[in-house]
Amino acid sequence: MKAKITHQSVQAAKAKDKAYELRDTTLSGFICRVQPTGRKSYLVEYARGKRLTIGNAAVLTPAQAREKAKAILGQAAEGGDPAAEKRKAKADTLRNFIEREYRPWARANRKRGDEICDRVLRVFSTLADRSLSAITDNAVERIRTSRLNSGTSPATVNRDVTCLRGALSFAVRAKYLDAHPLADFKLSDTDSSGKVRYLSDDEAKRLRAALRARDDEIREGRNRGNQWRQDRGYEPMPDIPLDGYGDHLTPLVLLSLNTGARRGELFGLQWDDVDFRLEQITIRGATSKKNRTRHVPLNAEALDALTRWRRQTSGQGLVFTGRDGARLDNVRKAWAGVLQDAEITAFRWHDMRHTFASWLVMRGVDLNTVRELLGHGDIKMTLRYAHLAPQHKADAVARLV
Template sequence: MAIKKKITNSSINALKPEDKRLNDTEISGFHARISPKGRVTYFLYYRHNGRQQNVKLGTHPEITPAQARDAAKMASASIVQGVDPHENKKELKAQEKLARLTTLQAFIELEFEKWYTAQYPRTGERELKNLRVNFPTLLPMQLRDINASLLEKLRTEMLNQKKSNATINRRFTTLKSVLSRAVEWEVIPSHDLKKLKPLIEDNSRIRYLSFDEEERLRKALTARDIKIKRERDSGNKHRAERGYPLLPNLSARTFADYLEPLVILAMNTGMRRGELFSLRWQNVNLERDFLTIEAANAKSGKARHIPLNQKAKSALTNWRNDCESPLWVFEGKPEQPLKDIKKAWSTVLEEARIKDFRFHDLRHHFASRLVMAGVDLNTTRELLGHGSLDMTLRYSHLAPEHKANAVNLL
């Protein structure tokens, strides 16, 4: 049974397959049909030279109800002028094609993605993948229809799902970047996402290892290394007995794999995980004891040089002799940087009996040790690569036992 109602976003969204048809109350002959599978198509019913005809205006959501209404008005105007809308079908198809090209998904795939991944080679691909996962309902929408009111509702849903403010802010930052680029490239005239203010984040969490935890972590890494080498020796013995080709011998290496040198470097340089993963051997200077974070791989977008202490230098020197990658310091798949260490990291933490400690907290550990050793905050800021001193100031209050020792000097 046909429904008579103004065709809008809400009335189209409320349409059910059993309704079959929605007749618009404002434009004569303008209607939407819904298939048994829920596919909505817009049409204009009209008379021309005494004949009854229907012209297809487009399908939802490739064109919005507002765009379908505009097309219906244009077709009606043509009829008044004595022109059959079917003769203008090429123009209508061109409008529908343009509408498809200005959806969020099409703009990302055809225009934005290539530019964004070139600008941010380390994180761009991952961020766009996350955008598609986090905002599936926005992908088929027209760019001009994505507004602050709609996104505020989505953000409220995320808050109700107990997502952290920091996580939600990161999700919307990429989306705002897409819309801003669409405005700059004159795909849409403007957007109002500036109204969507970032949520206040709690950056007070400072977790670093106690001396006992640090010792347990080192022992767990060593034990893991010994275990991997023994398993390789046992595996090769098994292969040799059966005439199978042997795997590379690990017993002569300092490190069995990437994890221990990676952790040592993180603890002694304060590098972010992404900076470690994207580090190339050409950026490591073992003769002058420093390494370089390239601007493209730095969160601040600025290159920085980090001095290597003896522990970091020794780990890198030994790892360079052990690993087979001429390009990446920490290689994952052949000729590709390492991308994930979750399983190995969580296992070693479990073995070390360390709880509530993320890989990123190794950066906090590095900063806390600097501050407790009396290093000034500005130097700490430069080593961490913070854009401003505000982020570094939180470390000034992170070591109660260190302050207690200072007071006891009195």
């Protein structure tokens, strides 16, 4: 509907079953939109398919709205993008941009979206209240140098910068920034083939012994508790079989050592992903780091661990759950206790993945097969284990003689 937008025409516009618009006959692109609820608002259409809301007609007069529309149309005529400028003004600082714009996107598109956003705001806190356009590679370089001098590893600093880079890349794509301020920023050099921590045969024996002792202790505690319940007429807890496990920790550890699966991948493993007939597990793309589904064979120890564990569970849903049946989020306390009992030091949960790969390489498995089992995107990550196969190099050099 076309009409000159005036106080009288806006007042005369009545609500209908569907929203409709009054298009001004004197200023092309100036619009008054009337909602079925009776709410009226001014808009400006400055290009095909591109609009901006000017404001509520109950607050702005037609003359005020018209002047704002003229300013926006003038900005567009000079080659600007009024919507982008409005977004820039809304996300004026790094903190505001992260909280209002990037965090909702990261939650929907990144596995650890909130963690990434929190990391950026924590590590780069001195930049958080700067405008996006004021973030420079020199400012980031000063923070990097300070962290390296304080003892933070280059790999950790690189991950921090990568998180910030990702946020700023989104800002460029969404037109909050005209150019990426870290486009030429170089990450710190790291030794991707450095020494990896893996279990020696003796440490592996001590770890398994500590796990068995823990299971026995939990089983004995359950038996004592059930005797106490029986004496008082209470319903007993389920018995833990002699060949069973005290809880999820032992089967988790055994599966990690024998499949190389990441902790998060095992936390998200479903019983439907375990194929006892084909003797393999499927790591779904939704739970994997690289969003790629892969299939990992189960050796005798891993298959036995899952078979025993299934007898102690419902065999449905998540393979490993917390006490309330929800997805596990950590096993830090129990894991630290087992390592202490086994007298194993400087060993993280992720090092079991290194152990899996290292054992394979030392037993002559080629690096490409190891890469496929680990789910690495390319061979570069797997090359860190190459030094564990010295016989291949020795054989090659021997051919010169």
